[in-house]
Amino acid sequence: MKRALGVCYYPEQWNETVWEEDARRMAELGLTYVRIAEFAWSRMEPEPGRYDWDWLDRSIETLGRHGLKVVLGTPTATPPRWMLDKWPDMLAVDSLGHQRGFGSRRHYDFSHRGYRQDCAKIVTEMAVRYGKNPHVAAWQTDNEYACHKTVLSYSEAAKSAFQDWLAQRYQSIDALNRSWGNVFWSMEYRDFSEIGLPNLTVTEPNPAWVMDFRRFASEEVVSFNRLQTEIIRKHSPAPISHNYMGQVTDFDHFDVGDDLEIATWDAYPIGFLSDRGFASDAHKRHFLRQGDPDFQAFHHDLYRAVGARRSGKDAVGGRWWVMEQQPGPVNWAPWNPDPLPGMARLWAWEAFAHGAEVVSYFRWRQAPFAQETMHAGILRPDSAPAPAYEEVARVARELKDLPDVAGTKAHVALVFDYKSDWAWTTQPQGRDFSYFRLAFDTYRAFRRLGLDIDILPPDTSDLTAYKIVALPGVATLTPAMKAALADYKGLVLAGPRTNAKTEDFATPIPLPPNLPGLQATVARVESFPPDVTVPLALGGHFKHWREKVESPHTVEMTLDGFPALIRQGNVHYLCGWADDEALDRIVTSLALETKLKIQHMPQGLRRRTSGDWTFLINYNPHAVTHDGITIPAADVHWSRS
Amino acid sequence: MKRALGVCYYPEQWNETVWEEDARRMAELGLTYVRIAEFAWSRMEPEPGRYDWDWLDRSIETLGRHGLKVVLGTPTATPPRWMLDKWPDMLAVDSLGHQRGFGSRRHYDFSHRGYRQDCAKIVTEMAVRYGKNPHVAAWQTDNEYACHKTVLSYSEAAKSAFQDWLAQRYQSIDALNRSWGNVFWSMEYRDFSEIGLPNLTVTEPNPAWVMDFRRFASEEVVSFNRLQTEIIRKHSPAPISHNYMGQVTDFDHFDVGDDLEIATWDAYPIGFLSDRGFASDAHKRHFLRQGDPDFQAFHHDLYRAVGARRSGKDAVGGRWWVMEQQPGPVNWAPWNPDPLPGMARLWAWEAFAHGAEVVSYFRWRQAPFAQETMHAGILRPDSAPAPAYEEVARVARELKDLPDVAGTKAHVALVFDYKSDWAWTTQPQGRDFSYFRLAFDTYRAFRRLGLDIDILPPDTSDLTAYKIVALPGVATLTPAMKAALADYKGLVLAGPRTNAKTEDFATPIPLPPNLPGLQATVARVESFPPDVTVPLALGGHFKHWREKVESPHTVEMTLDGFPALIRQGNVHYLCGWADDEALDRIVTSLALETKLKIQHMPQGLRRRTSGDWTFLINYNPHAVTHDGITIPAADVHWSRS
């Protein structure tokens, strides 16, 4: 399969007279894919039941005529205004009980059965009409599920659906009461219809209730998406995708991935560093115009795993794209600096190095109106090339020398589990506890050694391909994972908070972690403020979180006299949230023991192999020399291994 | 009366097969009291009108069989879910108008008359059944009134009750209009039914309206509690208690205390320092695993005074307990560190030194489910002893040498007035003004001199027992207090903001402070940000607040040329909020003048006498030597005076 470039395009936003010229320029630039239509419902169905496909027919035809392949989006993220006359209660409700209104996007509740019907209708219309169109190379369902915090809704629709879901899950209300521990504080229910949603309670709601609500809400996304894929597949042989976002954990992407041939994601490195990073200010400033040097890689590896779900291939082989690649300043972050020259190219090559099939930029031409007026494109609003144009052209030329999609054989695996993020968001026990961050810290420690990493779903049943498997903070080990661990001969790095909850969100007895082959008991835990740390005897500290573990197999102590690292056989258990210094030390020793070839990477320089090529990617605003090679600022270097 | 230990226990949360063993171990550990039942309504009355007392009978019997005494809680803090079908409007409403839902605890409105009826019913059932049970040694009404900000509700029930309350208080609407000054901004009412609740106004509501709403809300708590005590007393000779919280001022505890034989409180030193302290970060870090060295003492002294209300005894003789003593990390603070070894013992001894009858730990066994999963107990969830176990056992052994409850004869009194906290919260006139903090600052200054302190209610009518009486910030002196001050020969330390308001929350004319025997006029006041202070000529500063006072009796000036301290005869008036340096200086000079024996206590070390014993309590994480005695970290030293 060949690497390719693409772009997001909104023909409906432009005078039809420029379509031809746009298509010509896209082809000339070296683009292959053009995603269209995902927000165009009001043009497809201007009034209930009256469809207008002519413009879309012509648009696809124009693009196709220039050899471009279309990724066709279903428009269900933006129902037209008239839909609300039909279903006034289809809007989501926020946690304070306010209905979230019309006038932007994603204004629907995943649980509204009426809206789902109408989604099925428009998707059917599209699939029938375009399912076998020779220019339609792929589908996209909806757009950025969960964006703008739209998964958790406290609506009547969600309440009814949640009650049904609970009835299915527990069958009897007594079972639910027992599972949740509702005897506590007299929270017992007599019937499923008595159960509301866990918002606006006087003090914190039962965490088991919250966890079930989050499981339910995630499954609503899955079934909403599946409704569409089942229809499309009936009418079209083209693969189906969805464009995920960065650091979004409100639904289980692996579950949605089960229904999709391709995982794609929307990579806005600079916006993400500004609006969702938990980095230090110094770090944010150093990478202000480049983005975090590990954040994109983490998501590339994560979505490669998500992309592998449907085919059942291993994580290496998952199909994935960057569907929206930041090309310049965006409009939505707290601050929106201009990327350094070279970044639009660097980001693309980093994605290809991680196995991307396609890197598609958002968007072709900057809009002069509406919400994204200030979001840069490949073209300026006046159709002149924006700075990204020349960088994209360069990538297109370079692709001729490195044309093939290629994976790698990673020796390190990190388990990433969406449910654990719900678990520790529900019960952090300390203001700063973040599962995502804990997992990302671990990921980065391996990256700093120049290693390739595979990210694995929590139901992985075979770990034999890896020399090291890390599973920090995975709240509840699946039976598959437990079995895999029992058989595994490589090194395991678990803790803190690994396997600390039962499936019912209770404390297991015997006490955690209950890992196969590890004799250890988490007797007590504590959290502390950011300016307090627990020094480790061998260097580095625990931050945010520490566990007091009883075990005869302690291999490292804290300076205040408690176990810091337990090891029995191949299994390690880390008794706190280690800082970078401690993580580097521990991860290095694991890598050396397994004889992995490591390189201590300079700040901002990262390494990734793809097929028989090695890429060095310099996120710094200055040149870096590593291993005799000098990589300029914001540049990429590749060489055959 | 003998000092004793206790524990909070939830038999309904455990399999009945372990009850016997639990009781045996409690007795073995040296516990005397076991509080039960306060959250078990759904088990007492699983459906409306259908009661199930068998389990509770057996539980009490099991405990009693092992010689344990039961404190029986009424379950009105946790009405079952079915109650809402009966009274959908019994839920409180927050200041934004959102109803606060079911699913945690304290989900009721104090003003809902229907809910009160049902409370009376369940309390009657309990009182009749257990009122003369030989194992029931005491009662507890409800649980932690006001916790989770549940006193102020903006519901329809509260509105109706408030209108009635106002009609009773003012009799005529014209009287109310005059009292509140409603001619201002055309706020005049024509009828009591026109008066709403003071939330969601366009800009600040009339402070007199807010003050009356707060008086009303406090009285609703009082009458809600009295409804229960009147029922219990009809059927039971056992004393009645309620477990107050720390730094809760939303209702007048002295008024509730009028109806209770015993005041108890829930002491969570580490959680409180983290979530409600206004201490500096450095202070919070130094005492991270110990709690603030004065916060518990302040509440011990405060609740001793509250405990004296019903018997009419003086403050020294009030009956009081710690009903819930933190035994390890809790779950609800922003961060939840593990206490230093020794603290579970230290806190108990500090309470006994202040005159506590009972120190009861929360809770026996850590729950594996629901909201308090992460709250430590004396036992771990797997029933193994948690670290507190051995410390409790040690206290039990030590009690054999110091068995008797004993008070002291304090020479210093601090007046504490809940209504003043409402007054200055309603009208702080500067973002940082806090009555609680002002009073606590004063309390601590005396504590730093090693003095014992009595806290007095604002209606105290006899001050002759004391050498020094401090009443900073008491907004309106009661007639009783005014008379007591007029007769008083000891030293008075008043100001700032003492007697600055009339009962109607107006500015008195002549201008404040109008203290008996003090010629002084507060001509003007000012507040300033935290980084601005006013230096005093003799050392220290005013912070947050300063008054420009006209008086011929100035004894100390600010550096910018205004009076800092006024003194006429025995009455001092402090013209601002003094910092610790200034307070120490002024309080020391008062103490020396009255020939009190003082000791400048080192940081974190505190002193308290109890009977003829003197306790030295070291809150530091390191040993301290004082007066030739070395007290280890987190330890207590006692000696006969």
Added chain:
Amino acid sequence: MKRALGVCYYPEQWNETVWEEDARRMAELGLTYVRIAEFAWSRMEPEPGRYDWDWLDRSIETLGRHGLKVVLGTPTATPPRWMLDKWPDMLAVDSLGHQRGFGSRRHYDFSHRGYRQDCAKIVTEMAVRYGKNPHVAAWQTDNEYACHKTVLSYSEAAKSAFQDWLAQRYQSIDALNRSWGNVFWSMEYRDFSEIGLPNLTVTEPNPAWVMDFRRFASEEVVSFNRLQTEIIRKHSPAPISHNYMGQVTDFDHFDVGDDLEIATWDAYPIGFLSDRGFASDAHKRHFLRQGDPDFQAFHHDLYRAVGARRSGKDAVGGRWWVMEQQPGPVNWAPWNPDPLPGMARLWAWEAFAHGAEVVSYFRWRQAPFAQETMHAGILRPDSAPAPAYEEVARVARELKDLPDVAGTKAHVALVFDYKSDWAWTTQPQGRDFSYFRLAFDTYRAFRRLGLDIDILPPDTSDLTAYKIVALPGVATLTPAMKAALADYKGLVLAGPRTNAKTEDFATPIPLPPNLPGLQATVARVESFPPDVTVPLALGGHFKHWREKVESPHTVEMTLDGFPALIRQGNVHYLCGWADDEALDRIVTSLALETKLKIQHMPQGLRRRTSGDWTFLINYNPHAVTHDGITIPAADVHWSRS
């Protein structure tokens, strides 16, 4: 015309027995004007349709008898409680959908047609009764429009009125859809009745929608005010005024000014520095008891321009007053320090130096009750003189030497445009972008050179009077302004963001700035966090915002190699938000080129000419020597030029 002093007075709040004495003391103090009645609706119309004018007749008569002139306020900012029985939906609704209740002031929705009717009735009653009263010298409509964020309301009344307004503006829904770019995200409407208000959307609403809502809301204020002025003018020859606030931009004051003879404003220098300043902490502390040294001047100049609207005179000649002058500590800021001695006089003289006709203090006597209990007056609550009393008396004496209202001939003009503040609040593109602050920064740079400045409205059509015209951030140049600029020979200082939007809030093509006579293209913009700046080659930095401009006329570069300042002919375009260092340098070079006489003013010292007098105003808490003259702390010096 003679300069005069005044005071705000509330006869209804005081026993009638003191009216005579109050009037006598006012006259004795040297006051001329007394504003009354603006909050007294409940006394004018105690019940619907029952009027009581007797008290007001007597009050006016009493004041008049002592030679005082009355400014009579309409009471529409405080409708009585009974009004809500008639119009329960007349209350405004906040952006979360909460109705803003009765119990303070400004509790009405500008769009409520029923309330407008009742306003017309009470204003008619007043105008008929007092329109020709010899003591009534002027009128005031309502009080502080927009205060407490009352312009934007999300009520049903606002929604209906907005739909009508849009129908008027666009005539066809297709025109609206095209103008707003509603094809984006399928936001197209089929009918005006489908359009809601732009709150509670899932993510950001279309900025064009928000801008139209803000235009609408501003026009609602204009028409609400006009309703009153049209009635008053029918019955009274006296001039009509309204008292604007400081840094309020939610409605276009120039548009309201079209209907008023006199602009007045409420100057609370210390409160404003505390609650709405964006100054550094160091700056706030230095001027803690004085207020910002440019903030009052800016508003004096702004409201002088607003006062010129109705007469059509140039900005110099606009009639304006300070209607409420802070006399001591206020009650509403986060902290409320006491002004330095001298400030109540200094503020008055600064206003006169800027051309004020009247400076009127708020308020005569401090209230002992209700919301403003803690707001100082000229008298204390006990009627003794407060510190301001003597300062006012001194100003009254000094006025005998400088009696005449006098303007100046400013050579520098700054365009100030309310709509631009809406534009950049709607679309800041970076968290710190503030149009008000950008304009104020520019204003201050000229003030630091000792220059007089005129502020001009955006529809100014003749600039020939000025040597320099600055128009930073004016989002859309009016046709009048464009024509004026084309003809203008003086120096123009534009940018950043000048003329960056079309009237429809779209990006213009050709790209901005499209200034007459300037060849330049803003190719790309970026925003950055406060700790990032872009150094300029010649000194100083860009902060918050930078534009990458293409032009052959660059005269200054940034250190990172982009144009910083463009100049072609007389037009300059600044490519970013310059800090004070850069602004001082650039503004100085403009002033030197135009041969303006400049003086670099010391910190806190400011200069202003009025007629042939030059005033030096020292905002510092210490004396300053400038040009051989020493001005004491908080003092004013004047001399004939």
